[in-house]
Amino acid sequence: MSDRGEIIVRAKQVTKSYDDGRITVLHGVSLEVRAGEVVGLWGASGSGKSTLLHLLGGLDLPDAGTMEVCGLDPTREVDRIELRRHQLGYIFQMHNLIPDLTVEENVRVPALAIGTPRAETAKRVRELADKVDIRHRLHHRIQDLSGGERQRTAICRALMNGPRLLLADEPTGSLDEKTGNTVFALLKEMAEQNNIAILLATHERRFAEQCSRVLRVRDGQLSEI
Numbered sequence: 001m002s003d004r005g006e007i008i009v010r011a012k013q014v015t016k017s018y019d020d021g022r023i024t025v026l027h028g029v030s031l032e033v034r035a036g037e038v039v040g041l042w043g044a045s046g047s048g049k050s051t052l053l054h055l056l057g058g059l060d061l062p063d064a065g066t067m068e069v070c071g072l073d074p075t076r077e078v079d080r081i082e083l084r085r086h087q088l089g090y091i092f093q094m095h096n097l098i099p100d101l102t103v104e105e106n107v108r109v110p111a112l113a114i115g116t117p118r119a120e121t122a123k124r125v126r127e128l129a130d131k132v133d134i135r136h137r138l139h140h141r142i143q144d145l146s147g148g149e150r151q152r153t154a155i156c157r158a159l160m161n162g163p164r165l166l167l168a169d170e171p172t173g174s175l176d177e178k179t180g181n182t183v184f185a186l187l188k189e190m191a192e193q194n195n196i197a198i199l200l201a202t203h204e205r206r207f208a209e210q211c212s213r214v215l216r217v218r219d220g221q222l223s224e225i
Ligand SMILES: Nc1ncnc2c1ncn2[C@@H]1O[C@H](COP(=O)(O)OP(=O)(O)O)[C@@H](O)[C@H]1O
Pocket: 018, 019, 023, 025, 043, 044, 045, 046, 047, 048, 049, 050, 051, 052
């Protein structure tokens, strides 16, 4: 668990372009995120929100700049492995769960990857499922669930190994308004109760307004609003 106010993400002068430099998406972006904060990344579609999350999560490499995530460097392979296993949870707009598996099986995947004992995993799955109110669905397959139930399952999976940081890429983007509100409220509660840092991309003002801080992504730059 992180200390209150501990810096979890620190990025300096991060630049990323695509197409051999023809499209510069991020142009010398710097930011800090502390434990317990829900920081909104707010910007129009195509402004570079996903790109920034991918870089911080080690899913893509920057052209320039430095990043420190949970004290690790996501551009280094050994650090990425540690990040993915223990420090970082990722939530996508389209949940990215395995449709043929049950809720329980999906949530267990990260624990399998680090060899958590079975009994401990089972207990943790139940605790998480209770928190997001999906316990009654544990043995149902993902393909039979609603969008909100899928996203609640994705939250459990992201939290399975007790991460210090959640990167959430428009986690409410595919949900109706009411379900979106529930999922957003859950994420906020996780940050507060477990002192997790959350960096959350959204283009919806109503969610941005509820974040601890909002960084606006525009023209390759970040500005605090
Ligand atoms: N792999 C890629 N190759 C080329 N262009 C890309 C790639 N990924 C993203 N882009 C471009 O980078 C810009 C930012 O994309 P993205 O980070 O997905 O924005 P957002 O998440 O804010 O909607 C867009 O113009 C997009 O077309």
